[in-house]
Amino acid sequence: LILLFVAGFSGYTVGDFQGYNRGYDDGVVEGAGSGYTLRNPTHSELKRFLADDKTDSKQYVEGVYTCTDFAADVNNNAEAQGFRAAIVFIDFPDERSHVVTAFDTVDKGLIFIEPQYDDEVKVRPGISYSEANDYHRPDYNDTITNVMVAW
Secondary structure, three states, X not given: XXXXXXXXXXXXXXXXXXXXXXXXXHHHHHHOOOOOOOEOOOHHHHHHHHHHOOHHHOOOEOOOEOHHHHHHHHHHHHHHOOEOXXXXXXXXXXXXXXXXXEEEEOOOEEEEXXXXXXXXXXXXXOOEHHHHOOOOOOOXXXXXXXXXXXX
């Protein structure tokens, strides 16, 4: 009777321990990379992502699908691929603004992206957005007065 008790207790204890460890290990493996686990891409991963992403093929429609929508779509698509991305709000004089995206690449640092064209762009206060990035100059002052990066 004692032998049956010891054998049963040992079997239960070992089985319970192995089951717990296996369940924990499987859970860690299954859970890694899901949910809110995002990472910074390499520069080449960013370039591949942008080449595959089709946001830049969408049409700009004033008041319907604007720079904010382009930036939000690139941001959401990047996060769906597991990449951390930011929305970047750019202020100009006279209450004008623009929105782009940014990625903190692990090998080349912070990269700003114009999501309408997939271009890497220069963004910093004091510069003309159009001149610094070789874009057509708008009919308003596009000197950057403020930049806010929201992760």
